[in-house]
Amino acid sequence: MADRAPRQPRYQRIKEYILDGIAKRTFQPGCKIPPEIELAQLFGVSRMTVNKAIRDLSEAGILLRFAGDGTYVAERKAEAPLLDVNNIAQEIQARSHNHSITLYTLRAEPATEHIALQLGVHVGATIYHSLLVHREDGIPVQLEDRFVNPSWAPDYLAQDFTRITPNHYLMQHSPLTDIEHTVEAVMPQREEQAMLEISATEPCLLVFRRTWSHRNLVSFARLLHPGTRYKLRSQTQLD
Amino acid sequence: MADRAPRQPRYQRIKEYILDGIAKRTFQPGCKIPPEIELAQLFGVSRMTVNKAIRDLSEAGILLRFAGDGTYVAERKAEAPLLDVNNIAQEIQARSHNHSITLYTLRAEPATEHIALQLGVHVGATIYHSLLVHREDGIPVQLEDRFVNPSWAPDYLAQDFTRITPNHYLMQHSPLTDIEHTVEAVMPQREEQAMLEISATEPCLLVFRRTWSHRNLVSFARLLHPGTRYKLRSQTQLD
């Protein structure tokens, strides 16, 4: 039991070499990197080992491979897709518009069966609940109905959510490690129509979002957007 | 130009064997699949070839591997990230349901101003247009209205889209390198209601998708999903 040193695979060094080269601009986006056989000689490994390293980077979208031609550095990085979607305040500010919040509810409640299931707590356990509307230049663009597990955000109720967003507070206190989204189209309920200042016939985008911090399910949010005022957008580069 | 037969790699057959087993419930979620060496004997290939097949499925989140133990069928369906929502056929098959297509339109047309803008061609240029409905066990789940740049998919009109999906054809002929999505909630038009067999009051998820292959804007699709029959789902692990 002496050597607990986790021996690093050789292909790892090659991956680092490539990634370093990209970071240091030795390998610029769009340029061709040395062929497998050359890297194999350079590192003193077999071609298949180089292949493993390059293939990994290719599957990760960092490199583009063309049989008979060569391997190229991808132009743009794959962005974390839906991350932008969560920070609506940032989004609005990026458009040079004014972001404001109307707070409707902020309190501790017992968890209903549905909420308990989503948050992974027992029915009746105390959870924190916030309900607020995000506005862009005064116009409602998102109804945020959020349930938080008190264990991972004890000071949640003490925050001033007319000044900072729940998302902002949570990000600071329990770093986001996992997100789950589901998106569907729905018709708004009566109270929701009022808070979003829309008609009963306007379809809405409903986004459910659950966020984890190191395996802990921190919060569960229901984000409702008027169909005519909001779009989700994402751009990704694959391989 | 004799052999247009795209020789299929051997590991592909092994992947299909596994995926079939999962679809047919021979390999149920959580159960262990045969070890590499056994599959190698079964298919008469070397272990490394089996390794490639299993590794691919593992990286896709369909299988879970444990050194010294074995390979297991993943419990949760690796839900496609929102961006992967492209392959609706695969999604349906993963649920062990029947996927079918009703084709409404497949023809060449002059590009309207809007389409030209989206596809990056000149107004009036000839583009290919397909309109079809995807069904899950006979029930419409997606209306696919697609416009394709003929330059990157010359044989598009010759395909039998009741058998393969446009997406499948495009993936084979111009590997996907970039995707752009926008998502919004809308009410369906009259004709759309009919094709999706829904009522005029059912909100729909409208997904615009543009796909690139090595910088070339290949296709522009408008995907309409009945709100009550479809959800987008995405799960992201950050770090």
Next chain:
DNA sequence: ATCAACAGCTGGTCTATACAAATAAAAATA
């Protein structure tokens, strides 16, 4: 000048083998 045939390069796949590392099950020990 244009086009077709060819050769060389590059990645894609595959083999047969080998050893390492992790795990589970069996065996030996306290």
Next chain:
DNA sequence: TATTTTTATTTGTATAGACCAGCTGTTGAT
């Protein structure tokens, strides 16, 4: 019985070599 050690199994990594298919640039013919 409970714990430790051993063994067998399984995946992970790695090699050297091989052939194929697609791309590019060159050569050669028209």
